[in-house]
Amino acid sequence: LENRTLTAEWLRQNHELYTAATNHSFIKSIRDGTIDVNNFKHWMEQDYHFVRELVRFVASVLQKVPRNAPEHDLDVILGGLTALESEITWFRKEANFWQIFLERVTLLQPNKDYCEFLKELEREDTPYAAAVTAFWLIELVYCASFMSCLEEDAKTPYELVSTVKRWGSPEFHQYTLSLKKLADKALENASDAEQKQAQKIFVRILELELKFWDMAGFVL
Numbered sequence: 001l002e003n004r005t006l007t008a009e010w011l012r013q014n015h016e017l018y019t020a021a022t023n024h025s026f027i028k029s030i031r032d033g034t035i036d037v038n039n040f041k042h043w044m045e046q047d048y049h050f051v052r053e054l055v056r057f058v059a060s061v062l063q064k065v066p067r068n069a070p071e072h073d074l075d076v077i078l079g080g081l082t083a084l085e086s087e088i089t090w091f092r093k094e095a096n097f098w099q100i101f102l103e104r105v106t107l108l109q110p111n112k113d114y115c116e117f118l119k120e121l122e123r124e125d126t127p128y129a130a131a132v133t134a135f136w137l138i139e140l141v142y143c144a145s146f147m148s149c150l151e152e153d154a155k156t157p158y159e160l161v162s163t164v165k166r167w168g169s170p171e172f173h174q175y176t177l178s179l180k181k182l183a184d185k186a187l188e189n190a191s192d193a194e195q196k197q198a199q200k201i202f203v204r205i206l207e208l209e210l211k212f213w214d215m216a217g218f219v220l
């Protein structure tokens, strides 16, 4: 039954795009230890600002959790929001270590585009089913990507291990599975039109994630 859910079906339908977004050359260069530190810093600068928009998006998902949903559902999203608070603290600490000045960063176009898309998803006319599916997929791409950097034969540089563990740890993987369950349940209860809307958003996110990695691996 596991693979008869809409989320699983959409992952199958978009297998190539999903693989491109989760096996990017930027991630591969972390995994094999060849990464240029400037590329890494570049990604971190941009991602910090993305995560600040992500906080607002997750807050909008929290507001959309149906009042008649089990208490646990709200707790899952709230957990995601509190995790983002510690993530932001972590970003500032890391930025300090890498000598990055977060307040001086110029947002690049792929990041701007992604943040604009998040703003669309924050609107009231994005139904809960589409919003929670989006949240799940955004986290899944990072989880699946960074998990590969923790495999036994990975040569991830020591300084990058805390980054890689943030999204590639078994705990974070469990979290993505909790989100997947919420997404599947919401999609089951959604209308055909809402399912279609969620499916379009699903594809768009994979495209934006791919472009975000492309941007990260390219230093001006």
Ligand code: HMH
Pocket: 047, 050, 051, 054, 138, 139, 141, 142, 209, 212
């Ligand atoms: C671009 N996608 C991007 N940044 C992130 N931090 C995540 C996903 C996961 O939180």
